Amino acid sequence: MKLKSSNGRRLALRINSNTVREIRRHARAHLKTEVCGVLIGSEAEGVTSIEACIAGANATQGGAHVTFTQDTWEHIYKIKDRDFPDERIVGWYHSHPGFGVFLSDHDTFIHKNFFSSEQQIAWVYDPHSDEEGCFGWRDGRIERLPQFAVVDGRGGEVAEATGRPEPRIAGGDNPNDMGEERSHERSTDDTDLTQLSRTVSAVFSHLAIFLLGALLVWYLFPRVMLMPVDPQTGRPLTDSQPMKPGNNSEQSSGAGPKTEDRTTAHPQQPKSGEIKKNDVHQ
Numbered sequence: 001m002k003l004k005s006s007n008g009r010r011l012a013l014r015i016n017s018n019t020v021r022e023i024r025r026h027a028r029a030h031l032k033t034e035v036c037g038v039l040i041g042s043e044a045e046g047v048t049s050i051e052a053c054i055a056g057a058n059a060t061q062g063g064a065h066v067t068f069t070q071d072t073w074e075h076i077y078k079i080k081d082r083d084f085p086d087e088r089i090v091g092w093y094h095s096h097p098g099f100g101v102f103l104s105d106h107d108t109f110i111h112k113n114f115f116s117s118e119q120q121i122a123w124v125y126d127p128h129s130d131e132e133g134c135f136g137w138r139d140g141r142i143e144r145l146p147q148f149a150v151v152d153g154r155g156g157e158v159a160e161a162t163g164r165p166e167p168r169i170a171g172g173d174n175p176n177d178m179g180e181e182r183s184h185e186r187s188t189d190d191t192d193l194t195q196l197s198r199t200v201s202a203v204f205s206h207l208a209i210f211l212l213g214a215l216l217v218w219y220l221f222p223r224v225m226l227m228p229v230d231p232q233t234g235r236p237l238t239d240s241q242p243m244k245p246g247n248n249s250e251q252s253s254g255a256g257p258k259t260e261d262r263t264t265a266h267p268q269q270p271k272s273g274e275i276k277k278n279d280v281h282q
C-alpha cells in the first residue's frame with residue numbers, strides 16, 4: 001500500500017476547488033507584491049485534504065519574499081479559532097508574481113520552521129503565468145508533488161456523505177486508488193448513458209417509420225380491407241352493419257332509396273330486424 005507505508009511514500013493531496021480559486025483571487029489582487037496565507041483542512045492516512053485558506057493579512061514583504069511575523073500568526077489564529085475550530089493548519093500558500101513556481105531558500109526556511117509536520121504542504125502560485133504547484137515532505141526533504149486532486153466543492157460534500165470521494169486528477173501517475181476507481185466508474189456510467197440514448201433514438205425512429213407506413217396503408221386501402229361481404233350473395237354489406245343498432249333508423253332515412261332496393265331484392269336476408277324497422281318507418 002503506497003499510502004500507508006511511511007518510508008519513501010508520496011504525499012497524497014486533495015484541495016477544494018473553491019480554495020484554489022480563493023488563493024488565485026488573493027494573488028491576482030496583488031500583481032506586484034507577494035501575498036501569503038495558511039491552508040486549513042485535515043490529515044488522515046497519508047492524505048492531506050485542504051478545505052479552506054486564511055489570507056495572511058499583515059504579512060510583510062522582506063525583499064522578494066513573504067514572512068510570517070508575530071502579527072501574521074495572531075491574525076491567522078484569530079480567524080481559525082472563530083471559523084475553523086475543528087480543522088488543522090495543513091500548510092501554507094504564497095504567490096510568486098512573475099517569477100515561476102519553486103521554493104526559494106527563504107521559502108524552504110519558512111517551511112522547515114513553521115510547517116515541519118510530515119503532511120504539511122507549501123502551495124505556490126504565479127498570478128502572471130497562472131501556474132501553480134505544491135511541495136511536500138518526502139524522506140526528510142521537500143519535493144514538488146507530481147500531482148494533486150482538485151475536488152469540486154459540491155462533489156466534495158457528496159463524497160463526505162457517501163465516503164466515496166470524486167476528485168479530478170491533475171498530473172501523471174496516480175497514487176490515489178480511490179480516485180482512479182471512481183473516475184473509472186464515471187466513464188462506464190457515461191458509456192451506459194450513451195448506449196441508452198442510442199437505443200431510445202433507434203426505437204423512436206423505427207416507431208416513426210412504422211406509423212408512417214400505417215398511415216399510408218390507412219389512406220390507400222381502407223375500404224378494401226374493412227369491407228364485409230355477404231357469404232351467400234358475395235355482395236358487400238355496407239349499410240346493414242349489425243354493429244350499430246341505434247343508428248339504423250337514421251341511416252335508413254339518410255340513404256332511403258338504396259335501403260329500400262336492398263330489402264325488396266333480398267327479402268330472405270337474415271337482417272330481419274332492419275327490414276322490420278324500415279317497414280315500420282315507412
Ligand SMILES: [Zn+2]
Pocket residue numbers: 065066094095096102103104107
Ligand atoms: Zn517564495
